[in-house]
Amino acid sequence: xxxEDLIKALDADAREKAMPLGKAWWLAVGVAVAIAAAVFxxxxxxxxxxxxxxxxxxxxxxxxxxxxxxxxxxxxxxxLSMPGASTRRATAWMAAAPLLVVLAVVLELFVVPEADWxxxxxxxxxxxxxxxxPLIGIGPLAIFLGMLRYxxxxxxxxxxxxxxxxxxxxxxxxYAAHCFDDSPLFVATWYTIAIAFxxxxxxxxxxxxxxx
Amino acid sequence: MTGKDEAELSGLLxxxxxxxxxxxxxxxxxxxxxxxxxxxxKIVQGGVDPEDVVQETLLAIHVKRHTWxxxxxxxxxxxxxxxxxxxxxxxxRGRRIEVEIDEIAETFAEPEAETVSDRDIxxxxxxxxxxxxxxxxxxxxxxxxxxxxxxxxxISETAVRVSLHRGLAAIAKRFGRQ
Numbered sequence: 001x002x003x004e005d006l007i008k009a010l011d012a013d014a015r016e017k018a019m020p021l022g023k024a025w026w027l028a029v030g031v032a033v034a035i036a037a038a039v040f041x042x043x044x045x046x047x048x049x050x051x052x053x054x055x056x057x058x059x060x061x062x063x064x065x066x067x068x069x070x071x072x073x074x075x076x077x078x079x080l081s082m083p084g085a086s087t088r089r090a091t092a093w094m095a096a097a098p099l100l101v102v103l104a105v106v107l108e109l110f111v112v113p114e115a116d117w118x119x120x121x122x123x124x125x126x127x128x129x130x131x132x133x134p135l136i137g138i139g140p141l142a143i144f145l146g147m148l149r150y151x152x153x154x155x156x157x158x159x160x161x162x163x164x165x166x167x168x169x170x171x172x173x174x175y176a177a178h179c180f181d182d183s184p185l186f187v188a189t190w191y192t193i194a195i196a197f198x199x200x201x202x203x204x205x206x207x208x209x210x211x212x
Numbered sequence: 213m214t215g216k217d218e219a220e221l222s223g224l225l226x227x228x229x230x231x232x233x234x235x236x237x238x239x240x241x242x243x244x245x246x247x248x249x250x251x252x253x254k255i256v257q258g259g260v261d262p263e264d265v266v267q268e269t270l271l272a273i274h275v276k277r278h279t280w281x282x283x284x285x286x287x288x289x290x291x292x293x294x295x296x297x298x299x300x301x302x303x304x305r306g307r308r309i310e311v312e313i314d315e316i317a318e319t320f321a322e323p324e325a326e327t328v329s330d331r332d333i334x335x336x337x338x339x340x341x342x343x344x345x346x347x348x349x350x351x352x353x354x355x356x357x358x359x360x361x362x363x364x365x366x367i368s369e370t371a372v373r374v375s376l377h378r379g380l381a382a383i384a385k386r387f388g389r390q
Binding site: 001003005006007008009010011012013014015016017018019020021022024081082083084085151152154211212 | 228229231233236237240241244263266267270271272274275276277278279280281282284285287288289290291292293295296331333334337348349351352353355357358373376377380384385388389
């Protein structure tokens with residue numbers, strides 16, 4: 001088949017339209033949030049004293065970390081799924097969530113006496129944290145990998161990893177409403193491990209499934 | 213040259229997305245020539261046929277045209293896809309090669325005419341289910357319209373459109389999977 005002939009076929013197919021990728025990403029996030037919420041409320045749900053907890057800095061700071069992570073990962077993955085889009089600024093923003101966590105850890109170490117560091121670091125339910133963040137995030141991750149297939153990422157492994165970060169940020173936002181361990185020492189360790197696991201899964205998914 | 217190209221090509225693609233088939237044909241012809249120039253410059257040793265990469269790039273551009281933001285420049289989008297498909301072609305043939313990410317060289321890519329030989333796309337076409345294959349080759353190789361193809365094959369125009377769309381998507385996917 002000559003290239004001329006191929007163009008005839010492509011031109012004849014011009015009427016078939018797909019949803020613009022930018023719009024599709026918002027839709028995907030909506031579906032992912034719904035799935036994460038369904039899994040969260042069907043399993044662990046929010047902690048009983050959530051109204052009281054909302055008045056504490058430590059509890060609310062968890063949502064700042066996870067939402068900043070999710071927002072920056074969302075901006076980056078949109079760029080990564082569009083060929084030729086500049087991702088430099090979005091990449092720089094990925095440093096925001098880790099920096100905030102580091103800052104909070106430093107503050108916590110100043111405020112809390114050294115004797116209590118170990119207790120706050122270990123917390124009361126790290127195993128639940130490390131199993132439920134991946135569990136809540138796995139559905140959203142599948143949606144985001146599907147979106148990468150719909151898009152055209154020229155770096156599929158990186159894009160898959162960012163899909164894992166986005167799913168992790170989303171899942172951790174829900175999980176944070178359940179978790180009784182509000183210390184940044186706990187969040188910086190166990191949330192990070194759980195999100196890193198999703199990130200690794202995403203990178204593997206990007207390598208295996210995101211071909212175009 | 214490039215500034216003018218950019219404005220004209222993004223204008224054509226915008227018109228094409230709005231439903232102008234003539235604009236889409238113009239757009240495809242012009243980027244075929246541009247991508248051909250780009251790919252030929254990048255493939256210095258043999259092993260990869262530039263025209264195969266041109267065709268894979270055109271198919272990718274077609275099935276992924278929803279990934280272009282209509283307010284973004286179109287040339288970086290086209291070259292990013294072409295570069296991806298070029299690296300993919302080398303990878304598939306077991307060759308590790310660094311394609312220089314050289315924006316300036318790309319602006320000097322000159323339109324070039326195609327050469328004829330056996331194509332990867334023919335093998336992909338042969339792998340399609342018979343119904344899709346007859347529709348795709350009727351419209352491409354034989355140059356028939358959708359209406360003529362419907363009459364020739366004794367099926368509805370809608371069925372022709374569906375088979376064409378699925379056939380092209382399947383060929384594009386096959387290139388990506390290999």
